[in-house]
Amino acid sequence: ESQIKNSNTDVLIIGAGPSGLMAATWLARAGVPFRIIDKRSDKIFSGQADGLQSRTLEVFQSFSGSSFDMTGLDSAWKMANHMIELCFWNPDENGNLVRSSRIPDSIPGISRFQQIVIHQGYIERWFDETIKNFSEGQSKVERPYLPISLSIDESKVEDKDAYAVKVLVKNLASEDVSNPEQFNAKVANGLYRQFEGDQERFYSNSIDIEHDPNVNVDDYEIINCKYVLGADGAHSWVRKQLGIDMEGESTDFVWGVLDAVPITDFPDIRHRCAIHSLESGSVMVIPRENDLVRLYIQLKEVPRDPLTTTDVSDNDSKEHAKGRIDRSKITPELILKNAQDIFKPFKFEIEDIDWFTGYQIGQRVSPKFSKFNRVFISGDACHTHSPKAGQGMNVSMMDTFNLGFKLALVCKGLAKLDILETYESERIEVAKELIAFDHKLSRLFSGKPMIPNSQAFQDGVDMDEFHKVFQKGGEFASGTIVDYADSLLIDKSLTHPVDEDGNSFSSIAKKVAVGRRLNSTLIECQADGRPIHIADRILSDGRFRVLVFAGDVNSYPQNLKILEEFDTFLKSDKHFSKKYTPVNALDNSVIDIITIHGSKRHDVEIFDFPEFTRPTDHKHRRDYWRLYTGIDSTYHEGDINAYEYYGIDTKNGAIIVVRPDGYVAKITNFDSNGLHQIDQYFDKFMIPQNSNVLTPKDKLINDRDR
Ligand code: FAD
Numbered sequence: 001e002s003q004i005k006n007s008n009t010d011v012l013i014i015g016a017g018p019s020g021l022m023a024a025t026w027l028a029r030a031g032v033p034f035r036i037i038d039k040r041s042d043k044i045f046s047g048q049a050d051g052l053q054s055r056t057l058e059v060f061q062s063f064s065g066s067s068f069d070m071t072g073l074d075s076a077w078k079m080a081n082h083m084i085e086l087c088f089w090n091p092d093e094n095g096n097l098v099r100s101s102r103i104p105d106s107i108p109g110i111s112r113f114q115q116i117v118i119h120q121g122y123i124e125r126w127f128d129e130t131i132k133n134f135s136e137g138q139s140k141v142e143r144p145y146l147p148i149s150l151s152i153d154e155s156k157v158e159d160k161d162a163y164a165v166k167v168l169v170k171n172l173a174s175e176d177v178s179n180p181e182q183f184n185a186k187v188a189n190g191l192y193r194q195f196e197g198d199q200e201r202f203y204s205n206s207i208d209i210e211h212d213p214n215v216n217v218d219d220y221e222i223i224n225c226k227y228v229l230g231a232d233g234a235h236s237w238v239r240k241q242l243g244i245d246m247e248g249e250s251t252d253f254v255w256g257v258l259d260a261v262p263i264t265d266f267p268d269i270r271h272r273c274a275i276h277s278l279e280s281g282s283v284m285v286i287p288r289e290n291d292l293v294r295l296y297i298q299l300k301e302v303p304r305d306p307l308t309t310t311d312v313s314d315n316d317s318k319e320h321a322k323g324r325i326d327r328s329k330i331t332p333e334l335i336l337k338n339a340q341d342i343f344k345p346f347k348f349e350i351e352d353i354d355w356f357t358g359y360q361i362g363q364r365v366s367p368k369f370s371k372f373n374r375v376f377i378s379g380d381a382c383h384t385h386s387p388k389a390g391q392g393m394n395v396s397m398m399d400t401f402n403l404g405f406k407l408a409l410v411c412k413g414l415a416k417l418d419i420l421e422t423y424e425s426e427r428i429e430v431a432k433e434l435i436a437f438d439h440k441l442s443r444l445f446s447g448k449p450m451i452p453n454s455q456a457f458q459d460g461v462d463m464d465e466f467h468k469v470f471q472k473g474g475e476f477a478s479g480t481i482v483d484y485a486d487s488l489l490i491d492k493s494l495t496h497p498v499d500e501d502g503n504s505f506s507s508i509a510k511k512v513a514v515g516r517r518l519n520s521t522l523i524e525c526q527a528d529g530r531p532i533h534i535a536d537r538i539l540s541d542g543r544f545r546v547l548v549f550a551g552d553v554n555s556y557p558q559n560l561k562i563l564e565e566f567d568t569f570l571k572s573d574k575h576f577s578k579k580y581t582p583v584n585a586l587d588n589s590v591i592d593i594i595t596i597h598g599s600k601r602h603d604v605e606i607f608d609f610p611e612f613t614r615p616t617d618h619k620h621r622r623d624y625w626r627l628y629t630g631i632d633s634t635y636h637e638g639d640i641n642a643y644e645y646y647g648i649d650t651k652n653g654a655i656i657v658v659r660p661d662g663y664v665a666k667i668t669n670f671d672s673n674g675l676h677q678i679d680q681y682f683d684k685f686m687i688p689q690n691s692n693v694l695t696p697k698d699k700l701i702n703d704r705d706r
Contacts, residue, residue: 014228264349266343269287
């Protein structure tokens, strides 16, 4: 009989960086049992990634918009530095550094949030707070824990209730290795001596944990899991256990990163700037919180160490051959010297260095993101690239924002295992696009500039092209145009094939693309007249939404008739919402049906509409938050018109199904057949609930979510 502690959990998350924390947030929100471990004993407090893109902020809002999380992720928008303008500086005909153009930093109208910057430590802290709030203090990151072995019982992978994965973990609290030593410890920096080499000793086959008298069995635990997520960064241990190698290449360009308060006469220091100097390289300027400015600088002279192997990532033969940069020799002074050369003739000194690091740009992507749909990898474990477009942390969080709700639906027994396949199919495409984008941008950024009307550097980077790639890239970088393909969860059948940009717009809601996130606009509550962003009504709480755009019911009374037919359908036992909702849960706790009509609020009354748009519970309490108008003149927010915003005709209406992550899953006609179409969508992957009963915790969440 083993003396090692054995325990069970639905999901074990290995790694508490942004990617792991986002997964934990979903699971805490949905009330699914999980654990999250990290080998570091400390959180990070400065440096690392800093840019938060529009889509990420929408997602933060979708968690924090709920009244149970007032202290967590919604702090980002308030505390971070907002980036408004991007300036390009290049040499003119005479080789002098001049501002060549200015563009908005985020494309206007693309989202209600624009790019902001704040360091990763804050973000991880807000996640901790959010997880605590959602789990009512039950869940938090367990540190320092190192996974020692992982095995998948293949005979159990098809059984949805089976704990098919076994992970042996070790508590490192007594080992004194969990705080990686830093080079140049005078200033906080990202130049850790890799702790990977040191941890190898815990993996030795010769250690017999159960019988070796030197081993304290109390330090070990076997965690039996239904699912495991490896969100353990670029050197992912989980990825190695799955036998997956990254694919891609590295380059010669070496970059330094410096966070400091500058003293300068450069006029655009509080703007984001891309500066190409004539001969001294390039710099990206990122104004930050607390008067800090981050510089990403291409380093010209970098000491290399041909013998360095400890921190070389896998498959890095090129770097092995050349020798990796000797990170211990990268100092803030070295980075500053490079910066001063690039900024000339402007003066550039610094005070208060906050953080610095140095790295070599490479672009790599994992060919697989999962094994048996039981063990998944996400974030840097799947894709690594340069940081200039501010994508690393954002895409890493969006990976698990995609996976989290799917794991929650499966763990709660609401959806079939098959939906987990869509994690890899959806996110691998995003990773590939990201690598292609970064490849293009970083080469244009790192090359020497071509000088207008001059013979110098004719093979250099064309600044017009750089400008265009940057501008076009802004759309991609915002994260708002991610477009998931047809799958079990995305049904593009009633959409036009594609437009020239590859978007599947529907003829029913002409400005809504199936497969993309539903952009938000204001609607107004019929009962109390309060304007609300649609995104704030469809928060990330694990529910699907069916948005019934019923059109103008005054001008087109037949639209009310269709709503009456829906009411009859929804009272039957056979429709999707009843079929797939546990018997003791609220009727909208799995699929939430919201009606948005197209008449002015004062021209109709809530009781003109059938019961399902304003239902009552067993105590006769009415739910007023299911009936809205999309067209009105509001007292404080001006005119609103969701019909125009989404390209929906007020005569014909539309029905839009939105997934729990806010992506448009299906669009269909608002007619007698409409809800049957929706029924078919859910039939493909949901599990009929019959007698399934919610746990008390689920019930609590449902009640609070009314
Ligand atoms: P990570 O943030 O790397 O998190 C992985 C977590 O897993 C860590 O907490 C780690 O301790 C833990 N872990 C790893 N192995 C194990 C294991 N075996 N067992 C248990 N836990 C484990 N991006 C930018 O955009 N700009 C930058 O300037 C920038 N600088 C960076 C500097 C450094 C030093 C690093 C490491 C990254 C930097 N990045 C930067 C990248 C950005 O931080 C990442 O893209 C982002 O953090 C990815 O999130 P993640 O959760 O996937 O991985």
